Amino acid sequence: MSNVLVLVDHTAGVVRKTTAELLTIARRLGEPVAVFIGDGVQDALPALGQYGATKVIALTNPELSQYLVAPKAEALQQVAAKIEPSAILISSNAEGKEIAARLAVKLESGLITDAVDVQADGSSPVTTQSVFAGNFTVKSKITKGIAIITVKPNAATPEAAETSPEVEEFDVTISDAAKTARITDSKPRAATGRPELTEAAIIVSGGRGTGGDFAPVEAFADSLGAAVGASRAAVDSGWYPHAYQVGQTGKTVSPQLYVAAGISGAIQHRAGMQTSKTIVAINKDNEAPIFELVDFGVVGDLHKVLPAATEEVTKRKS
Amino acid sequence: MKIVVCAKFVPDATADRRFRSEDNTVDRAGVDGLLSELDEYAVETALTVKEAGDAEVTILTVGPEQAADAVKKGLQMGADAGVHVLDDAIHGSDAVATSLVLSKALAKLEADLVIFGMASTDGGMGVVPAMVSERLGLPAVTLGSEVTVDGTSVKIRRDGDTASDTVEGTLPLVLSVSDQANEPRYPSFKGIMAAKKKPVQTWSLADLEITPEQVSSWTEVVEVTARPARTAGTIVTDEDGSGAGQLVEFLSTNKFL
Ligand SMILES: Cc1cc2nc3c(=O)[nH]c(=O)nc-3n(C[C@H](O)[C@H](O)[C@H](O)COP(=O)(O)OP(=O)(O)OC[C@H]3O[C@@H](n4cnc5c(N)ncnc54)[C@H](O)[C@@H]3O)c2cc1C
Numbered sequence: 001m002s003n004v005l006v007l008v009d010h011t012a013g014v015v016r017k018t019t020a021e022l023l024t025i026a027r028r029l030g031e032p033v034a035v036f037i038g039d040g041v042q043d044a045l046p047a048l049g050q051y052g053a054t055k056v057i058a059l060t061n062p063e064l065s066q067y068l069v070a071p072k073a074e075a076l077q078q079v080a081a082k083i084e085p086s087a088i089l090i091s092s093n094a095e096g097k098e099i100a101a102r103l104a105v106k107l108e109s110g111l112i113t114d115a116v117d118v119q120a121d122g123s124s125p126v127t128t129q130s131v132f133a134g135n136f137t138v139k140s141k142i143t144k145g146i147a148i149i150t151v152k153p154n155a156a157t158p159e160a161a162e163t164s165p166e167v168e169e170f171d172v173t174i175s176d177a178a179k180t181a182r183i184t185d186s187k188p189r190a191a192t193g194r195p196e197l198t199e200a201a202i203i204v205s206g207g208r209g210t211g212g213d214f215a216p217v218e219a220f221a222d223s224l225g226a227a228v229g230a231s232r233a234a235v236d237s238g239w240y241p242h243a244y245q246v247g248q249t250g251k252t253v254s255p256q257l258y259v260a261a262g263i264s265g266a267i268q269h270r271a272g273m274q275t276s277k278t279i280v281a282i283n284k285d286n287e288a289p290i291f292e293l294v295d296f297g298v299v300g301d302l303h304k305v306l307p308a309a310t311e312e313v314t315k316r317k318s
Numbered sequence: 319m320k321i322v323v324c325a326k327f328v329p330d331a332t333a334d335r336r337f338r339s340e341d342n343t344v345d346r347a348g349v350d351g352l353l354s355e356l357d358e359y360a361v362e363t364a365l366t367v368k369e370a371g372d373a374e375v376t377i378l379t380v381g382p383e384q385a386a387d388a389v390k391k392g393l394q395m396g397a398d399a400g401v402h403v404l405d406d407a408i409h410g411s412d413a414v415a416t417s418l419v420l421s422k423a424l425a426k427l428e429a430d431l432v433i434f435g436m437a438s439t440d441g442g443m444g445v446v447p448a449m450v451s452e453r454l455g456l457p458a459v460t461l462g463s464e465v466t467v468d469g470t471s472v473k474i475r476r477d478g479d480t481a482s483d484t485v486e487g488t489l490p491l492v493l494s495v496s497d498q499a500n501e502p503r504y505p506s507f508k509g510i511m512a513a514k515k516k517p518v519q520t521w522s523l524a525d526l527e528i529t530p531e532q533v534s535s536w537t538e539v540v541e542v543t544a545r546p547a548r549t550a551g552t553i554v555t556d557e558d559g560s561g562a563g564q565l566v567e568f569l570s571t572n573k574f575l
């Protein structure tokens with residue numbers, strides 16, 4: 001069976017759920033080999049073994065984190081030269097997509113981004129993508145080189161397949177050319193304690209209709225154990241950080257349940273959420289376009305409906 | 319300073335976007351198109367740099383005949399010149415191939431600063447800037463939400479998922495900007511009139527010494543399915559104050575509690 005490289009997505013050795021999903025997908029295509037960049041590989045090992053990594057290649061060169069993506073792409077190219085994988089799977093976030101883009105050029109290979117599903121057709125992967133604001137589903141294949149695919153969160157249900165992988169330290173050489181864009185400052189965002197927006201099963205989003213007060217949105221989200229999202233109008237007004245924007249130029253999400261409160265449902269917002277399984281909206285305008293999408297809608301003032309609903313949920317849950 | 323803005327002509331998102339049934343490629347001819355909205359932020363960045371100092375701004379687009387409209391829009395906003403790479407062989411090319419064409423054109427234009435939008439509004443991959451940087455061997459500072467350009471370097475704020483980073487690089491360089499970077503201007507009447515006299519060159523693949531084989535796509539769409547229409551949902555009003563109760567009942571019935 002051919003090797004399939006999986007780039008581990010982690011923070012200081014804490015592996016993100018997306019990596020378990022990538023490893024699960026990799027097993028459909030071949031033997032998963034995990035590539036771990038940075039510190040903390042020993043902490044990550046149990047999680048990587050749980051989802052079937054047959055080997056873990058550790059890259060600890062400090063230059064890999066000081067610069068933007070170019071050195072990581074160089075490193076993966078060197079790993080690929082040794083492992084000769086048939087496919088490379090990377091998480092579909094801003095950094096992952098840029099690494100994949102550079103690799104596609106370096107390896108002269110086809111690239112597919114933002115896959116929401118990957119299946120094996122024989123030994124070659126068939127990807128599913130959601131395009132044109134979620135209005136079409138497209139299945140594609142890569143016809144040249146190593147199949148490089150970036151995969152969105154929730155593209156697969158992680159399935160355990162216990163292995164005990166060995167860690168192999170791998171020394172990479174980073175060229176000066178790859179070290180030209182420097183990260184000169186980094187301000188970490190404070191953790192909210194809520195689920196990650198792109199991974200959450202439930203999202204409650206607020207828009208201009210909140211009038212700037214996100215407290216009812218957050219309280220309702222917390223009663224459901226949900227992540228909080230925002231429309232661009234709310235973000236542009238400075239009411240909520242950009243990292244939580246849902247839509248074309250924010251995050252594309254596909255949760256089990258999406259609740260839009262005080263959001264009109266502009267095409268750019270729909271682009272980021274209309275593949276959600278169940279959609280609920282609270283809007284005081286019964287002609288708001290968001291109601292065209294909903295499974296359940298409440299025409300009313302979110303400042304009344306959300307607090308009452310929060311109270312009711314809390315009551316039922318206790 | 320010589321600035322080139324890479325701007326794409328895309329099907330209008332508010333119109334009926336579709337695929338060509340014969341080869342599963344995006345229909346760019348039969349649908350109204352325009353300069354990708356997200357590339358307007360790149361044009362605006364270029365014009366701001368130009369206004370602060372000495373720079374010449376060229377709009378570069380790769381696309382079908384109608385893509386000339388994207389170049390025109392950039393000129394109307396205030397760019398100085400345009401280049402349109404037009405060749406039938408480019409139809410159906412993927413991002414890797416597009417990045418090759420852009421790179422060859424950029425090398426010919428000898429750009430000091432290449433500015434991209436964050437993603438095209440049709441394909442939306444957000445990969446072409448990194449590919450061009452890779453091909454030209456230039457540094458890339460991408461997804462700038464705040465951009466500072468001086469005579470020799472570029473500094474951006476990049477808002478990531480877990481941190482907000484400052485990233486810097488020295489010219490010549492590839493830059494991409496997000497829709498947080500600025501507020502794109504509308505063309506003025508004067509701008510629209512002036513655009514008519516600005517030079518636009520049309521280049522073919524041969525002009526860039528690229529063969530048709532080099533722009534063949536390395537990915538293939540095997541199936542396109544329109545999303546089934548959503549069945550109409552239940553809509554209740556909160557006039558009598560029962561909205562929250564009914565909402566929670568819906569959530570409970572559907573096992574979200
Ligand atoms: C290039 C580009 C990219 C974009 N990207 C995105 C994106 O990624 N994400 C995004 O969201 N948008 C995006 N937009 C913006 C988008 O076009 C809309 O402007 C935006 O989504 C509107 O946000 P909104 O629904 O919160 O505000 P509005 O459209 O103003 O809607 C507010 C809604 O709240 C309702 N309301 C008001 N008060 C109350 C109340 N008390 N209770 C209940 N309801 C109330 C109103 O009836 C209205 O329907 C983009 C636009 C462009 C041009």
Ligand SMILES: Nc1ncnc2c1ncn2[C@@H]1O[C@H](COP(=O)(O)O)[C@@H](O)[C@H]1O
Nearest residue numbers: 324325380434435437438443444445446
């Ligand atoms: N055909 C094209 N012509 C000119 N610029 C393009 C073209 N395709 C992509 N770009 C540029 O690359 C950016 C990212 O595109 P993409 O990777 O397709 O999302 C766009 O915002 C444009 O700046």
